[in-house]
Amino acid sequence: MQSVKEMAREVIEHLPDTATFDDLMYEFYVRQKIEAGLKDAAEGRVLSHEEVVRELLGDQP
Numbered sequence: 001m002q003s004v005k006e007m008a009r010e011v012i013e014h015l016p017d018t019a020t021f022d023d024l025m026y027e028f029y030v031r032q033k034i035e036a037g038l039k040d041a042a043e044g045r046v047l048s049h050e051e052v053v054r055e056l057l058g059d060q061p
Contacts, residue, residue: 007031 002010011027040046047055 008028011031012024015023015027
């Protein structure tokens with residue numbers, strides 16, 4: 001697993017020279033959310049497709 005410093009360097013290296021601070025912050029935000037989701041999945045905190053549909057739509061016919 002990458003350290004935060006390594007991840008930051010990788011993100012910065014892949015941004016275009018015209019990137020703004022907002023672009024940088026967005027990329028960090030997305031990376032953080034992806035990492036959190038992967039950790040949740042690895043620890044078994046997931047829902048099946050059916051469970052998600054039931055939560056979103058309720059028990060509709």
